[in-house]
Amino acid sequence: MGDQRAPLYEAVMKYINQSPVRLHVPGHKGGEAFQERQSNQASLYGYSDFERILSLDVTELSGLDDLHEPTEAIREAQRLAADCFGAEETHFLIGGSTVGNIALILSACNPGDLILVQRNVHKSVIHALMLAEARAVFLPPRFDSVTGLPSSPDPAIIEQALHTYPQATAVFLTNPSYYGLGTDLSPIAALCHSLNKLLLVDEAHGAHYGFHQELPASAMQSGADAAVQSTHKMLTAMTMGAMLHVQGERIQRVKLKKILTMLQSSSPSYPILVSLDLARLWIQEHGSGSIHNAMLSLQQWRSDMASLERFELTVDHSSHSFYETKDPFKAAVRDRSGQLSGFQLKSALEELGCYPELADSEHVLLAFSLATSPEDLERLIYAFEQVKMRYPVDEKKELQAPVTNTNIAAYAQEISVPVPFSMRHIHTLVSEDSSYSIPIPLSRAAGHSSAEMVIPYPPGIPLLYPGEVITVEMAAYLQRLADSGASFQGVSDPALHTLQVLRDSQVDLFGKRE
């Protein structure tokens, strides 16, 4: 089974095992700064654990290589990662999938270039379009008929858009979604390549894909040209640790590398880099067996949940849905009695010590991983039993079918016209100049163009970007989200009583539209 080494981890351990005198940055000198055990920081972090992390926090010393020009341990660690994840080349990222998405768009688009982008993408992709000054043609997502959750666009829509816009440089998709819904990427990759277009995939939630026959294939296995994975989300890297995998000749590798050098810190975090090296080793050594065991435990948990009746794992039951892949490590749970919204169910579980990944108005989203123990799952079942007892429902009341009202109508259902993005969007977002934009009550916002990004967080997928026209359906959906307790990023009024809109929608703030 593969190469058993973790070269970057080994190099760093070799360094710290010498008990070196650290005449280099960072200033904490391997945690020495916190030796004073009575210090507040030491007691906050737990002295010894913090010291261990800080001792790994080194810099580009001899033998420890340089992320931006790797020739030794980092190069070797990245090569092993490429082998393990089925790529030709892998870049370690210390700024999450966020930096990977930005680098991919910047590498695929020169200013003015046109790119096909799934509409329900992470905010980093919209930010990347602004930085690249690219033009985006947005592709509408499909919606699960049972839950109303959005996923990837219909391949027929992608094909239609590729034929309408033959000048497009790439197709950018998110697969899987935060909720673990996805599509088979192989035919889409084949379609893109038949027209000599890049397929770029935000696989932030799928770093574990492809490591077991019952898990969906990864983007690399499906033939994508590049994929970004948050190794910290579903595998074991430290937060912000991510990887960008590439294969084939279409991607401009030299340009991509240069852009990563521009975007990533010149002092990358070794604890994060080492954690990427170890995450790769861990999945390589334990992958299939651990996944198998974890899936058995999750099967048991799912049948325990079914016996509670009150709660429904909606995505599991969406048998008539369009999507072809589901991540067994994600579960969207709703209260079938309709008594607790997703946000209320989340709070109720948190009071019992169980912290879901996120909530929407209907569901809580539970993210399991290979490190979820059977004991964790027992505690979770116990918590759901407790919620059932604490919030009893009238026995005679019928349990309800899911409400498919979520955001289906909110997104445009058609391929968009090309939308030019530019640095001016960024100026608008940060501008306090009231000649640009005015606050308007949400109830009167329909028909205006948004001056801000409206981003329910989590999941961090903008519902409006600056310049986007607010439809009646979108205004109503935002109102429902605000009423049900969602949190928003990017807005000047987090309660969403008002939205900032462009003072004059006719003003050609972002350049001409085609």
Ligand SMILES: Cc1ncc(COP(=O)(O)O)c(C=O)c1O
């Ligand atoms: C679909 C998607 N892409 C990208 C990201 C950004 O990932 P990261 O937190 O690793 O920067 C997220 C974060 O939640 C996401 O949900």
